[in-house]
Amino acid sequence: MEYRHLxxxxxxxxxxAYGNWLTHGSQVEEEAATACVRAALDAGITTFDTADVYAGTRAESVLGRALKGERREGLEILTKVFWPTSPGHNDRGLSRxxxxxxxxxxxxxxQTDHVDLYQAHRFDVSTPLEETMEAFADVVRAGKAHYIGVSEWTADQIRRGHALARELRVPLVSSQPQYSMLYxxxxxxxxxxxxxxxxxxxxxxxxxxxxxTGKYLPGKQPPAGSRATDDKGGADMIGHFLRDEVLERVARLRPLADEAGLSLAQLAVAWVLRQPGVSAAIVGASRPEQVTENAKAAxxxxxxxxxxxxxxxxxxxxxxxxxKTHEMTPARRP
Incomplete structure (x- = not known):
């Protein structure tokens, strides 16, 4: 594993980094989730990303149990806030x-007294940005987070948030967007x-x-048990990448990956990490061997x-x- 400044x-x-969106607490049982976390630790991964909304809060709980007993100072634990986790009208958004x-x-x-990075999972158009940033600043000053970040904010939103963070003297240091060869x-x-x-x-x-990964082939049905067959959200997310014209081009990458001595997945992760603005790439897994293989892109x-x-x-x-980034901002609180 190699390490970078955020x-x-x-x-x-x-x-x-290891992330547990769409896996822990939903797609895979806790024993398998824990095995994936152990594989991540064995590979030298120290950064673990989650969110309160993943699997209806269960993903955070699974990760907490999986990391129990590890030296806290040797880990970077990241989580997020925005989406509803309960039915109340205030159980959502970025209000104080x-x-x-x-x-x-x-x-x-x-099962920790702080996270290393607390992230705004989306931009909240229903709350004054000043209120949001002041609340995040108080979270940092209370010692409950060391740094703050955002996820799927536009460039303008990031600039505005960063300016307020500087005024409040708190470190807004990260952005978490979707990024790949295809996106x-x-x-x-x-x-x-x-x-x-x-x-x-x-x-x-x-x-x-x-x-x-190369597992999806043009003109063929998705493999049984793959994300494209998952009715808990995975199929919806991957669907727009599974057009034959896309899959045909992905298949043309295989000889390039072979030349480089990499799997297609490793090539994809290495491609993302070649971007100077990228500090880390989040990989997920339903089996520990997937973590081990993807980590070889480091x-x-x-x-x-x-x-x-x-x-x-x-x-x-x-x-x-x-x-497309602008479209990620909900027009109102969910």
Whole structure:
């Protein structure tokens, strides 16, 4: 494993992070989830990303139990707040009430007295940004989080949040967007703004929810038990990557991966990590061997010729419209 600074902050994280969205507490049983966490630790992964909403709060609880007994100072635990976790009208969004209550609930589930990074899971158009940032600042000052970050905010939202964070003297150090060979919407606006501000990207779905593994073939039904057959949310997320025109181009990457001595998934993760603005790529898994294999992308350097050949194949089907990031902001509280 190799390690990187999170943006220009002093925090160092593993360049491959383990995330438990769509797995812990839903797709896989707790014994398998724990085995995946152990495999991540064995691979040198120290950064673990979750959110209160994952699996209706169960993912945080599973992760907390899986990490119990580990030296807390040797881990970076990341979680998020925004989406509803209970039916109450205040159990959502980025109001002061919801943030202050949610951090305590997350810490209880994670069995820790602090998280290393507390992230706004989306931008809340229903709450003044000043209120949100002041609440996050109080979370940091109370010692319940060391740093703060955002997820799927636009470049303008990030600039506004960062300016307030500086006024409040709290470290807003990260952005967590979707990013992969097939989904590049952050390249034109979000990455340049974050590099200017010293904010690092912790990207999710570097393998495009599995579309870049090569397991999905054009003209064929998805393999039984794969994410594309999961009716708990996985199928909805991966569906738009499974068009034949996309899968045909993914298949053309296999000889390139073979030349580099990598699996397709490892090639996809290494491609994301070649971006200077990326501090870490989040990988998920339903089996420990998936974690072990994906972690081998750490430290891989892809040469310029290989990157150019990848781009020639994939660029025609990649999603690049920066307005896709704007669409991630809910028009109202969920």
């Amino acid at each position: 943006g220009r902050s002093g925090l160092i994280i593993s360049e491959i 009430k919801h943030i202050m209550e949610s951090i305590d609930n997350s810490l209880r589930r994670l 590049r919407v952050i390249e034109s606006e979000v990455i340049p703004a974050c590099e200017e501000l010293g904010i690092g990207q912790i990207v999710w779905s570097p393998i495009a929810q599995g579309a870049l 430290g891989v350097r892809l040469d310029a010729e290989l990157l150019a050949r990848i781009d020639e194949i994939i660029a025609p089907v990649a999603v690049t419209d920066p307005l």
